[in-house]
Amino acid sequence: MKIALFTDAYVPQTNGVVVSVRTLREGLLSRGHDVTVFAPSHPGAAEEERVVRLPSFALRQFPAQRLATPIDPFTERSIKNASFDIIHTHTEFSVGQFGFRAAAQLKIPHIHTYHTVYENYTDYVTRGHFERPARKIVTLASRYICNRCDGVVAPSDKTYDLLRGYGVNAPIHIIPTGIDSARFARTLTSDEDRAALRASLGIAPGARVLLTLGRVAYEKNIVALFEQVTDYLAPDDPVLAEARRGLVFLIVGDGPALGELRQKVSGRVICTGEILWEDVPQYYHISDVFVSMSESETQGLTFIESLAAGCPVVAQYNECFDGILEGEVSASLFSDVGEFGARLDEVLFDVDRRERYIRQGLKAARALSAEAFAKNVEAVYQETRATYAPRASTLRRVFS
Secondary structure, three states: OEEEEEOOOOOOOOOHHHHHHHHHHHHHHHOOOEEEEEEEOOOOOOOOOOEEEEOEEEOOOOOOOEEEOOOOHHHHHHHHHHOOOEEEEOOOOHHHHHHHHHHHHHOOOEEEEOOOOHHHHOHHHHOOOOHHHHHHHHHHHHHHHHHOOOEEEEOOHHHHHHHHHHOOOOOEEEOOOOEOHHHHOHHHOOHHHHHHHHHHHOOOOOOEEEEEEOOOOHHHOHHHHHHHHHHHHOOOOHHHHHHOOOEEEEEEEOOOOHHHHHHHOOOOEEEEEOOOHHHHHHHHHOOOEEEEOOOOOOOOHHHHHHHHOOOOEEEEOOHHHOOOOOEOOOEEEEOOHHHHHHHHHHHHHOHHHHHHHHHHHHHHHHHOEHHHHHHHHHHHHHHHHHHOOOOOOOOOOOOO
């Protein structure tokens, strides 16, 4: 098949959507398909075959994010002449809308992945005001967008239930994003490489590292996590304080909450800012436990990546884990924040339990392979093409 993937986020950015799109692209290519990615231009992007960069600009509020501008006629003609068999959008915004329009006017089957629970992001616009109307708008917009598609991919049961609750009646396929487990294998970095990275970050050779990696944003509950970890690092009990003396907290990534956290940083907390996509595995490899209190995940790829890298997870329970991670087996999951310190202690200092979490975590990560992900999405493409019936497009003709 000739497949077009439309996304507003792609390398060199580092987030879950980027991982999902890139993993899908590589998996489909390995299965013999012809895949083209349409993504915004980016100053740090290297040229990549079959990746079309669309003119874009940085958003003032979120400089790391790019917004594609109206598409030029040359790109429109190239899409029309490419004779794609299916279009798969991964965003509801500018590049995604271009893909929606192309699918409707060219009468091509259209699949959409709903990656983001926008209810968790309304505060960026409302600043705490008119929250109920904003959430209603999100519900209506999500329903409208998804029902325009021939099929929707939901990365978890949580997202499936959310969309059905919104009133989405298009076919929804639950397909967790897979990862390339081999990319995160701890054996890929040597002791010397790990020591060099730790030294560059100012981490002492014998220190143990608590890691959080991803978008540093308020909807990830990052401020609460920061407070819990810093309290954990400095307990009142002198015995606990001595046991935890050789621990540091490593915050990897960029986002709107990073400035606030940097104002609170002490000598045992390190913020890296944004890192290169290809360097991500190394940060798992120098860490001893991955921590999170995020409630906004649709799947939580960073958790799976961490497990694939042999770094056990301590996280607040989220419905997106159902069917992916199992509490007390492949990850240490808690519902009561008061359990956080005890969970960290068992993963860091209980050798037998730690080894079990690592072993079962690796098993859970292998079950979510990139190969299975691509195969499952391919099956959705085939099913959708077999049942596809073109709809009349009321959009302005640009592909005629």
